[in-house]
Amino acid sequence: MTAPRLIGCHECDLLQRETDLPDGGTACCARCGAVLYRRRPRTFDRALVYAVTAAILFVIGNSFPVLGLEMNGDTIETTLYSAGRSLYDQDSRFVAVLVWVTTIVMPGLDIAAMLYLLLPLHLGRRPPGVVPVFRLLHAVRPWGMVEVFILGVLVTLVKLAHLAHAIPGIALASLSLLMFAIAAAASSFDDHEFWLRLDRLGAGVPAGPPAAGAEARP
Amino acid sequence: MSRGVPTAADYGLAVCHACHQLARLPADGHGRCPRCDSALHLRKPDSISRAWALVIAAVILYIPANLLPVMETDSLFGAQADTIMSGVVYLWTSGSPPLAALVFFASIVVPGAKLIALMLLLVTAQRRSTWQPLQRAKLYRVVEFVGRWSMLDMYVVALLVALVQLKGLATIHPGPGAIAFGAVVVITMFAAEAFDPRLIWDPLKDRHDRDSPRT
Numbered sequence: 001m002t003a004p005r006l007i008g009c010h011e012c013d014l015l016q017r018e019t020d021l022p023d024g025g026t027a028c029c030a031r032c033g034a035v036l037y038r039r040r041p042r043t044f045d046r047a048l049v050y051a052v053t054a055a056i057l058f059v060i061g062n063s064f065p066v067l068g069l070e071m072n073g074d075t076i077e078t079t080l081y082s083a084g085r086s087l088y089d090q091d092s093r094f095v096a097v098l099v100w101v102t103t104i105v106m107p108g109l110d111i112a113a114m115l116y117l118l119l120p121l122h123l124g125r126r127p128p129g130v131v132p133v134f135r136l137l138h139a140v141r142p143w144g145m146v147e148v149f150i151l152g153v154l155v156t157l158v159k160l161a162h163l164a165h166a167i168p169g170i171a172l173a174s175l176s177l178l179m180f181a182i183a184a185a186a187s188s189f190d191d192h193e194f195w196l197r198l199d200r201l202g203a204g205v206p207a208g209p210p211a212a213g214a215e216a217r218p
Numbered sequence: 219m220s221r222g223v224p225t226a227a228d229y230g231l232a233v234c235h236a237c238h239q240l241a242r243l244p245a246d247g248h249g250r251c252p253r254c255d256s257a258l259h260l261r262k263p264d265s266i267s268r269a270w271a272l273v274i275a276a277v278i279l280y281i282p283a284n285l286l287p288v289m290e291t292d293s294l295f296g297a298q299a300d301t302i303m304s305g306v307v308y309l310w311t312s313g314s315p316p317l318a319a320l321v322f323f324a325s326i327v328v329p330g331a332k333l334i335a336l337m338l339l340l341v342t343a344q345r346r347s348t349w350q351p352l353q354r355a356k357l358y359r360v361v362e363f364v365g366r367w368s369m370l371d372m373y374v375v376a377l378l379v380a381l382v383q384l385k386g387l388a389t390i391h392p393g394p395g396a397i398a399f400g401a402v403v404v405i406t407m408f409a410a411e412a413f414d415p416r417l418i419w420d421p422l423k424d425r426h427d428r429d430s431p432r433t
Contacts, residue, residue: 010235011355014224087379094401095400103373142407148366152377159309
């Protein structure tokens, strides 16, 4: 066992020693209370399950209408994409791009980056290009706003309620679950643990059967 | 708080902005994280001036965002332009006060409060204030978390524009306020990201050093 590693708080710069955490434990900065790292049992297995779930929900959420409006027998439906499309067609391009980016592009990249990092790790391999993908994941995450979009759909439902018959679509259910799946995947994925795992892979632990390395944890 | 709290910067160590790895910074001040290859800095470069520039831009845009209509409705009963506030009033009078309160909070209170909070953080950091650092650190976390919820109204406008296209009966178009509003949300998110929360804590160090020179 080596000497305890040092860790610097990313919010207040306080230098501290790392301690071993029990399962489910969280290490917080002694000065400012920022979360430094967590210890979750089977953290990457969980994160992978949530990320796969999120990917499926993301595809469904983008393929079906979110909301429909029925009036005089006619039904107008909108998907996630077409909500931005109609803004774009009416020359509100900036707002359209903002809607697309925050509801489709960023959540999509978030899920893709997580799968790209977690799948090889699950198989005991170091994903190629792990550095840029890891950075992408962190750049992208604050801009995915599925949960805000869901709230927007609810407000729209109420606003339309007495204009016409508004019908919630399949994608609405799917996107509501997606918001939980993304949040669960993000909170299961601990950066600190991730790099430790990668270091262990890099340090000559055979990339063959993952079970041996994964179970024998001090 | 104990004296002479050790910070990474004291030892020439930089915490990587991306992966939080602790790394020794070369003497010239330019280095890359050995783990994730991001640029290393002791503190985010030009944090205060960049954050100020973005905050000022957002304050200016906050005015048209609230005064110009975000949505224009053409219907049999004539044309109507809705600002964010009139949308809130409409929700309130049409029987959903809780939802009206929510939209009011997300679209008007949050962006305004966020700008005020950022200005408070910037002024205190600039004056190297040692006032309530823990409370200010918490405030910064709230600012980071809450900003995204202001996008709410953008989504409502997008959905209404997409759905309410009833030939001859009613159509809804996005208004000029929507652009300003979207810009405020994006710019304040960049401003919060530009601010370096470590600047809240650095002045404490000066005071410790002055009170008790380290041996």
